[in-house]
Amino acid sequence: DSGVTQTPKHLITATGQRVTLRCSPRSGDLSVYWYQQSLDQGLQFLIQYYNGEERAKGNILERFSAQQFPDLHSELNLSSLELGDSALYFCASSSGQGEKLFFGSGTQLSVL
């Protein structure tokens, strides 16, 4: 168990809908990262937050947004969903100086 908690584990929704994925980092970790992994694809970095502030942005679509709250949990919002958004979404948090990354078990999103 990495200590990073993601909910829900599975999400099935329809095209055009909006969903929210939630992540609680490991105790004491200030940085939260979001990744997307499509079937048989590598990890695609979406966005990083450090102590409530956005720090780095990757290949995140404009339909997607995220935030990190004062208690350090983070939410990834996906709107106007398309079939191609079906993927595993991982949250990860980093420790101390940010030298290691610990992943949650992921949210499997299926857009039908």
Place this chain on the structure above:
Amino acid sequence: QKEVEQDPGPLSVPEGAIVSLNCTYSNSAFQYFMWYRQYSRKGPELLMYTYSSGNKEDGRFTAQVDKSSKYISLFIRDSQPSDSATYLCAMKEISNTGNQFYFGTGTSLTVIP
């Protein structure tokens, strides 16, 4: 050119073989080097972590970093069927506030009993 290059395989070996997995990178500022193991549809699990150059051993696993060649390796001795997974290398610059981790695309390994 990608920041991190990793041969996707797939790699198939008999049980008991020594496995060598490799990544090359282009950014000389990378100081943190990691290997992750990912079982199908599960979250990546941190397997090995190395700071700067050198070797690190943990049981059947050895991680090597050669910064002069910008090349990192993971060796698995006495490979087991339970080692069958995708292995991802990752690396990062030093930063007090985080910054992006750069991942390889992963090498798929199958250990045949």
